[in-house]
Amino acid sequence: MTASSGDGGVYLDWNATTPPHPSVLAAWSAALSSGWANASSVHRAGQRARALLDAAREAVALLLGFEPGDVALTSGGTEANNLALLGLFPPGATGAVVVGGVEHPSVARAAASLAARGIAVEVAAPAPSGRVEPAAVARALAALPNVSGPRVVSLQSVNHETGVLQPVAEVAALAHRARALLHVDAVQGAGKLERSAWGDADLVTMAGHKIRGPKGTGAVAWRRGVRLVPVLAGGAQERGLRPGTQDAAAAAGLAVACRRAPEHRAATAAVAPLRDRLERELVDAGARLGIEVVRNGTAERVAHVSSLAFVGWRGAELCAALDLEGVAVSSGAACSAGTPEASAVVAAMAGAARAEATVRLSLGETTTAREVEVALEAFRRVLARGPAPER
Numbered sequence: 001m002t003a004s005s006g007d008g009g010v011y012l013d014w015n016a017t018t019p020p021h022p023s024v025l026a027a028w029s030a031a032l033s034s035g036w037a038n039a040s041s042v043h044r045a046g047q048r049a050r051a052l053l054d055a056a057r058e059a060v061a062l063l064l065g066f067e068p069g070d071v072a073l074t075s076g077g078t079e080a081n082n083l084a085l086l087g088l089f090p091p092g093a094t095g096a097v098v099v100g101g102v103e104h105p106s107v108a109r110a111a112a113s114l115a116a117r118g119i120a121v122e123v124a125a126p127a128p129s130g131r132v133e134p135a136a137v138a139r140a141l142a143a144l145p146n147v148s149g150p151r152v153v154s155l156q157s158v159n160h161e162t163g164v165l166q167p168v169a170e171v172a173a174l175a176h177r178a179r180a181l182l183h184v185d186a187v188q189g190a191g192k193l194e195r196s197a198w199g200d201a202d203l204v205t206m207a208g209h210k211i212r213g214p215k216g217t218g219a220v221a222w223r224r225g226v227r228l229v230p231v232l233a234g235g236a237q238e239r240g241l242r243p244g245t246q247d248a249a250a251a252a253g254l255a256v257a258c259r260r261a262p263e264h265r266a267a268t269a270a271v272a273p274l275r276d277r278l279e280r281e282l283v284d285a286g287a288r289l290g291i292e293v294v295r296n297g298t299a300e301r302v303a304h305v306s307s308l309a310f311v312g313w314r315g316a317e318l319c320a321a322l323d324l325e326g327v328a329v330s331s332g333a334a335c336s337a338g339t340p341e342a343s344a345v346v347a348a349m350a351g352a353a354r355a356e357a358t359v360r361l362s363l364g365e366t367t368t369a370r371e372v373e374v375a376l377e378a379f380r381r382v383l384a385r386g387p388a389p390e391r
């Protein structure tokens, strides 16, 4: 296979997760032997583990543009987003939230659980282009009731399915004028964009595995003065915000992934010509077979992602057929329970029928022209066979 996918196939699902970088694997596995102790222990073994956590916190802080003292390490993006949102509202608190209409479920469902607790929640609908326009956020902010307690806007930096860049800087200004905090889910943006992309955000979240770090690592960072409470009950680890014995070895891998982010950013940006070729040739292949191939998300986007609807096909079926040909792509968001669902993001932008027909291709640092050719050949074979009849 490719160096990255490990099974002889072509891996075009980098937005789901990335293969750990060799330098990450080296640091991580060395730390499994040297940094396995409990970082809360005062003995030397414990202090070795603590030093690994501190180094990871520093690397995350540098990547996101915050102070190391204002970073809590988490088990990934989902936990970081939950902590950022739920953590602003202590039990019994009132308050108000605006979320973008194409957020990851770890934001959308955290907001829904706040709504179930009586917090006012408004959704800022996306435009058909995939962008959540500042005007939509302004409307949602204006629709919030005048309640006491925290007000927060949550907007991702980069959409996980379309790669569309969200107008974070403009929304930061809007949110602050409305005396609301801004949380940016930068799980798909950290290590892909310069940190100025979320410059004025009050809380930023990331996940290590999207930038070639270990699964199960992530972080939330906050501006000084932002007050969070823990979501779980337990010990005082991670500034009292995230109880539980930390995984210092995984943190060592996270630190390396964060430090090599400039390399990741440049190499990911460099796949744009391959992504564009893939898109162009799929549209042409479709046209020759009488299949309309439509791009989801016409707004400005990152270089490595393509969300395409193959009209008349079910995206999940196309993914399964491509998998048999050795090409890994995805339909919808991550198949979180192993069951592919149509993309909620595309449904919000362009309707359920478009979502049903959608496949996401996401390239990465090690994607080669040869892999793109192999993927195109597989697509042509699968599309030429035609979709299975509806059952």
Ligand SMILES: Cc1ncc(COP(=O)(O)O)c(C=O)c1O
Residues within 6 Å of the ligand: 015, 016, 075, 076, 077, 078, 079, 081, 104, 106, 156, 158, 159, 160, 185, 187, 188, 207, 209, 218, 334
């Ligand atoms: C935009 C976005 N936010 C949050 C998450 C959740 O991150 P994790 O899988 O590390 O829990 C993802 C994962 O795909 C994502 O793409």
